[in-house]
Amino acid sequence: MALSNILETPAAGFNFDNAARNASLEGRLEGGQTPKPLKTGTTIAGVVFKDGVVLGADTRATSGEVVADKMCAKIHYIAPNIYCCGAGTAADTEKTTDLLASNLAIFSLNSGRNPRVVMAVNILQDMLYRYHGQIGANLILGGADCTGNHLYSVGPYGSVNKVPYLTMGSGDLAALGILEDGFRPDLELEKAKELVRLAIHAGIMSDLGSGNNVDICVITKEGADYIRPYQESEYKDDRKMKYRYRPGTTPVLTEKIVPLKLEVVQETVQQMDTA
């Protein structure tokens, strides 16, 4: 009988294989700094409305004090009916959601069904708890399945919250204020999208780590609509992207020609067979 669950239970204990490698790398850098991990100082939000779930995110990824990516995609695909917003360390959220998506794809192919949101949450919680907070992923999972529309948050230590509206990331308190004020049960689609947009906008305005555009993803039982970007930032620079310079742009001040004396040391001839 085929197993409906291909997820292998991993060996007991934590897997810190890379810790030794990281430590030796640090030693080799000779007093230099190890690169800081790319964090998505972020605002992400989710709202359950009448027919489904709306997820929203900003698009700024920071590395220390610099904006590393202005069009970072923080809403990750998990399944056709489940999407996940990630805040925290960018690599951790990417990898964790990718791993989850592959596992659920195998499950779907095996069982012939769309996965349930609660299954995705359980797998995530299991994995994050096992790593005791070392994986810095704060995730908001939203989806529509046969049991209804659900929104969950999973913290890096493995705690799970199931609530009708959520925010996470460094801009979460600013966004939560908007949601606390504007949320009603059974909102209509347009109102829900507007509410999430306002919440992310509040995060972008009030938090340095969040900014640029607003992405929105609407998931209903008909499917998912990933609108990227839903709202573009007013503060955009006009970059030409192609930089071509006329000949003569850089003036030549001096020219010196040094001939290279070469001697023929060896000469071999090989016949080419062109038959």
Add this chain to the structure above:
Amino acid sequence: MLEEDTGPGWLSEEVKTGTTIIAIEYNGGVVLGSDSRVSAGEAVMNRVMNKLSPLHDKIYCALSGSAADAQTIAEIVNYQLDVHSLEIGEDPQVRSAATLVRNISYKYKEELSAHLIVAGWDRRDGGQVFATLNGLLTRQPFAIGGSGSSYVYGFVDAEYRRGMSKEECQQFVVNTLSLAMNRDGSSGGVAYMVTIDEQKAEEKVILGSDLPTFFDQ
């Protein structure tokens, strides 16, 4: 000013259910109660979390301490109790559930920081309340736990009487929760209450405006 900006505390701090939980036994069942606040540092992560988690049809546990640890223990014991009750062919005893929780709490004492109060009804001994703090197992007429419990030890010690009825127990639980939520910064939100007897386990939410008020409110 070149130090690394670690950001607000709640991004990296572990999520705790700084809590008030209480369970009390009466003749014929038990009443469990909890607040609903989940905090990470100074921020409230979830203001409506139900900390009364079912382990079986008529056995519930109340969670406190680290949110992840407590939720995980409750899930593991829920699974173990399901297997156990299939094996024995009938509903498990409350003492069994409490023992399973105690086994995990004791074995992983150093790594975990969660305290669960287990309470329920079974055919053999009726309503029972067990405390499993730090890996001990003790049956008590009532138990309180969580950060808010410190503020109400005096109240519960003075007000508890043997032989209270179901309604009196429910009122006792609600009063205790209300007092603790008012004094403890890490407890608040709404109050959840579960009453378990031979027939059923009844869940109830008491909104902030319906909680009893005391002299300073």
